[in-house]
Amino acid sequence: xxxxxxxxxxxxxxxxxxxxxxxxxxxxxxxxxxxxxxxxxxxxxxxxxxxxxxxxxxxxxxxxxxxxxxxxxxxxxxxxxxxxx
Numbered sequence: 001x002x003x004x005x006x007x008x009x010x011x012x013x014x015x016x017x018x019x020x021x022x023x024x025x026x027x028x029x030x031x032x033x034x035x036x037x038x039x040x041x042x043x044x045x046x047x048x049x050x051x052x053x054x055x056x057x058x059x060x061x062x063x064x065x066x067x068x069x070x071x072x073x074x075x076x077x078x079x080x081x082x083x084x085x
Contacts, residue, residue: 023084027081027084030077030080030081031074031077031078034073034074034076034077035077037073038070038073038074041070042067042070042071045066045067045069045070048063048066049062049064049066049067050063
């Protein structure tokens with residue numbers, strides 16, 4: 001197995017070079033799905049934060065922090081795209 005590692009590495013590199021457009025499309029779909037998931041999460045969190053702020057003004061900062069938290073998923077997805085070769 002160890003002696004066939006260079007051939008396997010060359011095979012992977014050749015297939016990666018042939019599929020550059022496919023990997024770009026996959027990255028775009030991944031970021032889009034991450035954004036949809038973050039938006040879905042923010043929908044419920046935002047409604048709860050507005051309700052908490054309406055009852056107590058001291059809940060403004062925790063409400064904003066909890067609303068922004070799911071958006072980090074999209075930021076991480078974009079960072080992963082730039083880290084991909």
